[in-house]
Amino acid sequence: MTYDSTVDSRPRRRTGRKLLTGLLVLVVLLLIVAVVADRVGANYAEREIANRVAAQIENQGATASRPEVDVAGVPFLTQVAAGNYEDIGIVVRDLSGQQDGKAVRMPLVDITARDVRAPLSTLMNGQGDIVAGSVAGExxxxxxxVAALIGRDGVVLAEKDGKLAVRAPLSAAGQTLNVTGTADVTIEGELVRIRFQELTAEGLESxxxxxxxxxxxxxxISIDLQLPPLPLDLKLQKVTPRPEGLVVTAQASEVPLNTTA
Known part of the structure; x- marks a missing residue:
């Protein structure tokens, strides 16, 4: 007598496919949880840094919109574990101060903090320092x-060939002369110094x-501008006339990010 020894393996294959599908679903769910946790952690760090920068601005007697912070680099949690972060971007809009009772407003301050060191223990218990190796801002x-701070009617400022140019009316001997020229713009401490040189006027000979x-x-019309104090210990380095305005660059090193001083 002969027996058929063939075993139907189809149920076993179906079971294997179910296990594989379940494993894939589990992996996808774990990835989603990791991404969500990563984004939650990044949002927390961004919120805390924004709070610190906003407190610094207020303590310095200036005003601004709430800082916008972006922690670069993915995954964020890997950076947390290492205690070292990639670039952190900070944007401050409408930073304003006062000079002689007039508002000095900078519509945009763009800051980048690099080599940020924040040990995991510091994040967990709040003890210790979070320090940026370098901070640069524009x-x-x-x-x-600037023309409003000069306080002379008709003064128009602009960039021309990389320099600060001026055009203004000047009344002399019953005539109005159209004065034009350029200025030297320099940094001295916390001041932006504007000194107009070599002004000329049409019809001068008469x-x-x-x-x-x-x-x-x-x-x-020459003036010293006292800019609103910049956050994160930023110190003025240079000023450059550009089409959109006077662009001031500032730098700092070894800057604490978890203090409000």
């Missing part, structure tokens, strides 16, 4: 705001002592 001061008047006018 702040824009609009020409209309007005007695007109050049003396133009030189005096150049001194009158």
């Amino acid at each position: 702040a824009t001061l609009e020409y209309a705001s 007005v007695p002592f007109a050049q003396n008047l133009v030189n005096a006018y150049a001194r009158q």
Whole structure:
């Protein structure tokens, strides 16, 4: 007598497929949980840094919109575990201070903190320092705001060939002269110094002592700008005339990010 020894393996294959499908679903769910946890952690860090920067601005007597913070690098939790972070971008809008009762406003301050060291223990218990190895920033001061601070009617400022150019009316001997020229713009401590040089005026030859008047006018419209204090210990480095305004660059090193001083 002969017996058929063939065994039907189809149920076993179906079971294997079910196990594989379940495993894939589990992996996908774990990835989703990891991504969500990663984003929650990043959002927490961004919120805390924004709070610190906002407190610094307030303590320095300035005002601004709430800082926007972006912690770069994925995954964030890997950076947490290592205690070292990639670039952290901070944008402060409408940073404003006062000079002689007039508002000095910088519509955009763009800051990047690099080599941020934040040990996991510090994040967990709040003890210790979170330090950025270097911080760099750019702040824009609009020409209309500078002209308003100069306080002379008709002064128009703009960038021309990489320099700060001026055009303004000057009344002399019953005539109105159209004065034009450029300025030297430098940094001295916390001040932006604007000194107008070599101003000229059309029809100058027809007005007695007109050049003396133009030189005096150049001194009158020269100004020292006290900018709103920048957060994160940023120190002014240079100022560059650009089409959008005077762009001030600032730097700092070894900056604590978890203090409000």
